[in-house]
Amino acid sequence: MRKVVHKLFWVWQFDKEEEWLNEMAAKGLALVGTGFCRYEFEESLPGEYEVRLQLLEKSPVHPESEKYISFIEETGAEHVGSYMKWVYFRKKKSDGEFQLFSDTDSKIKQLSMVISCILILSIINLVVGVENTYLLIRHFSGALGGGSSANIIGFVNLAIGIFGTAGAMRLIRKRSRLKKDKQIFE
Amino acid sequence: MANTALTEAVYYILLSLTEPLHGYGIIQNAERLSSGRVKLAAGTLYGAINSLIEKGWIEALPEETASRKKEYIITQAGREILMAEIERLRELLKNGEEILGGFKDA
Numbered sequence: 001m002r003k004v005v006h007k008l009f010w011v012w013q014f015d016k017e018e019e020w021l022n023e024m025a026a027k028g029l030a031l032v033g034t035g036f037c038r039y040e041f042e043e044s045l046p047g048e049y050e051v052r053l054q055l056l057e058k059s060p061v062h063p064e065s066e067k068y069i070s071f072i073e074e075t076g077a078e079h080v081g082s083y084m085k086w087v088y089f090r091k092k093k094s095d096g097e098f099q100l101f102s103d104t105d106s107k108i109k110q111l112s113m114v115i116s117c118i119l120i121l122s123i124i125n126l127v128v129g130v131e132n133t134y135l136l137i138r139h140f141s142g143a144l145g146g147g148s149s150a151n152i153i154g155f156v157n158l159a160i161g162i163f164g165t166a167g168a169m170r171l172i173r174k175r176s177r178l179k180k181d182k183q184i185f186e
Numbered sequence: 187m188a189n190t191a192l193t194e195a196v197y198y199i200l201l202s203l204t205e206p207l208h209g210y211g212i213i214q215n216a217e218r219l220s221s222g223r224v225k226l227a228a229g230t231l232y233g234a235i236n237s238l239i240e241k242g243w244i245e246a247l248p249e250e251t252a253s254r255k256k257e258y259i260i261t262q263a264g265r266e267i268l269m270a271e272i273e274r275l276r277e278l279l280k281n282g283e284e285i286l287g288g289f290k291d292a
Contacts, residue, residue, distance in 0.1 A: 054229065068229075068232055071209055071228065071232050071256075072228045072229065072232070074208065074209055074210055074255050075210045075213060075228040076210065077228065096225075097225060099225070100227050100229035100230070101227050101229050101230050102195065102225060102226055102227035102230045102231075103193060103194075103195055103230050105193075106227075106230040106233055109233075110229075186193055186194060
């Protein structure tokens with residue numbers, strides 16, 4: 001039996017998203033499909049699968065990404081879905097531990113890609129947010145006429161920008177810890 | 187160049203490719219050689235394979251049929267790098283044993 005769950009994870013929560021997908025897998029709900037805020041599961045044995053997700057450099061349908069995805073599949077994992085540049089894999093736990101990155105360098109590289117993506121998103125939202133909020137204030141102070149396009153969307157942009165920046169800071173700290181380790185360990 | 191240490195992943199990839207192997211074969215071989223200690227993750231392995239091909243230390247074998255998994259093999263340049271690394275490791279081991287008086291007394 002299939003079960004669809006709608007849940008929102010922001011980009012900066014990608015590690016929490018993976019944790020949640022693995023909690024679901026531990027309960028016997030294995031991921032089979034993904035979409036916008038949408039996760040499709042099938043019933044499996046509890047803990048049968050381990051799920052990993054990753055941000056790719058290019059779209060999942062780009063030939064380079066396709067080559068990568070089929071390489072991962074050749075190692076016994078299953079590509080269960082994509083959303084934008086994110087890909088989702090699962091692998092049976094009985095086939096051994098499932099990780100996509102085993103050394104510090106590749107973990108740092110992946111984190112850096114996610115951080116850049118979040119920072120771009122946050123900066124755009126902050127700029128648009130400040131602009132719209134400014135318009136809104138001018139509107140209410142009577143400086144602008146009734147035809148103003150100012151609305152509360154500015155606050156939404158501001159909130160996304162602020163939460164995004166905070167999320168990026170958490171990931172930057174995580175990356176710094178990895179970089180510190182690299183001075184001692186491989 | 188010769189003084190630079192290889193990563194453990196690269197060392198085991200090169201060592202595994204003294205015979206033709208596909209990606210999953212490399213993962214299994216590295217795990218077997220290290221008695222289960224070294225577990226190469228597929229994404230990391232993919233990046234390393236591409237870098238090694240770029241450097242000319244390994245090469246992809248021509249695919250016989252489309253359904254077959256791609257296999258790789260070490261090149262002469264790769265062998266030389268591997269030999270130099272073994273020399274370097276020998277030096278590390280020798281110094282460690284000399285200074286600590288061998289593993290039994292350490």
